[in-house]
Amino acid sequence: MLRILSLLLIGLMIPLVGTSAEKDDHGSVSNQASWDYSKEHGPSHWGELDPAYVLAAVGGSQSPIDIVPSESIGADLPTLEIEAHPQALHILNNGHTVETICPGAGTLRFGTHEYELRQFHFHAPSEHTINGEHAKVELHFVHADNEGHLAVIGILFFEGEAEHPEIAEILSGAAVLHAGDEVLEESKRIDISQLLPESLDYYTYDGSLTTPPASEGVRWFVLKQPLHLTGEQIKAIEQVYYSNNRPTQPLNARFVLTGR
Numbered sequence: 001m002l003r004i005l006s007l008l009l010i011g012l013m014i015p016l017v018g019t020s021a022e023k024d025d026h027g028s029v030s031n032q033a034s035w036d037y038s039k040e041h042g043p044s045h046w047g048e049l050d051p052a053y054v055l056a057a058v059g060g061s062q063s064p065i066d067i068v069p070s071e072s073i074g075a076d077l078p079t080l081e082i083e084a085h086p087q088a089l090h091i092l093n094n095g096h097t098v099e100t101i102c103p104g105a106g107t108l109r110f111g112t113h114e115y116e117l118r119q120f121h122f123h124a125p126s127e128h129t130i131n132g133e134h135a136k137v138e139l140h141f142v143h144a145d146n147e148g149h150l151a152v153i154g155i156l157f158f159e160g161e162a163e164h165p166e167i168a169e170i171l172s173g174a175a176v177l178h179a180g181d182e183v184l185e186e187s188k189r190i191d192i193s194q195l196l197p198e199s200l201d202y203y204t205y206d207g208s209l210t211t212p213p214a215s216e217g218v219r220w221f222v223l224k225q226p227l228h229l230t231g232e233q234i235k236a237i238e239q240v241y242y243s244n245n246r247p248t249q250p251l252n253a254r255f256v257l258t259g260r
C-alpha cells in the first residue's frame with residue numbers, strides 16, 4: 001500500500017518488480033546468508049555467517065581503511081579519466097544501501113586500463129576515514145573491466161551550505177525507503193560528471209568489497225577533494241540507511257599510494 005501511495009505521489013516513476021534474490025552492495029545477486037550492520041549479523045560476524053564470506057574474517061587486504069595522508073607514498077601514477085554517458089535514473093534499495101544502477105554511464109581510464117561503471121551507492125557515515133575522521137557520507141562508484149576486475153572510486157561528502165543539485169535529483173527520486181523498492185525514471189538523466197569533484201587526485205590501494213563476500217583484488221581510488229551536501233540532504237540519506245559503514249580494516253603490508 002505504501003508502495004502504491006508513494007508511486008501516486010511521485011507520478012511519473014515506474015515501479016519495477018522487485019526480485020526475491022538478495023542483491024549485494026556491489027550489484028551481484030546472491031543466495032548466500034543474509035548479513036547486515038546489526039550486532040548479531042554485523043561486520044564483526046560476517047566471516048562466520050557463510051563460508052563464502054570467510055575473507056571478511058581472514059582476508060589481509062580488506063576495505064575500508066583509515067588513510068593517513070602523511071604516510072601515503074608518492075608515486076608516478078596515471079591521472080584518472082572519466083567519461084560520462086548520461087542515462088535514465090534507475091534506483092534500487094537493495095536492503096543494504098540505495099544504489100543507482102547505471103551500467104555504461106561512465107568509462108574510467110587508469111593508464112591503459114579501462115573500466116565501465118556499473119552502479120553507485122551511499123554509505124553513511126563514510127567507510128574510509130582520513131586521519132581517523134569520518135565524512136558524513138561516502139559515495140562508491142563501482143566499475144568493472146572486461147575480465148570482471150573491480151575498481152571503486154570513493155568520494156567523501158561533508159556538510160556545507162549549498163545543496164548538491166545532482167544528489168538532490170537522486171534523492172527526490174528516492175522513493176526507495178524500503179528494501180526491494182526500485183524505480184526507473186526515464187525523464188531524469190543521471191550524469192555522473194556532475195557528481196565528481198573538480199580534482200580527481202586520489203589515494204589508491206589494493207582492497208576488497210566492503211560488504212560480504214568481501215572479495216579482494218579491488219582497486220580503490222579515494223578522491224582527495226571532498227564534496228558537500230546540506231544537512232537536509234545528509235539527513236535524507238541517513239533516513240534510508242544509517243551506519244551502513246564497515247569499520248576500517250588493518251592496512252597490514254599494504255601501502256597507500258598517491259600521485260606526486
Ligand SMILES: [Zn+2]
Nearest residue numbers: 025123140210
Ligand atoms: Zn560501498
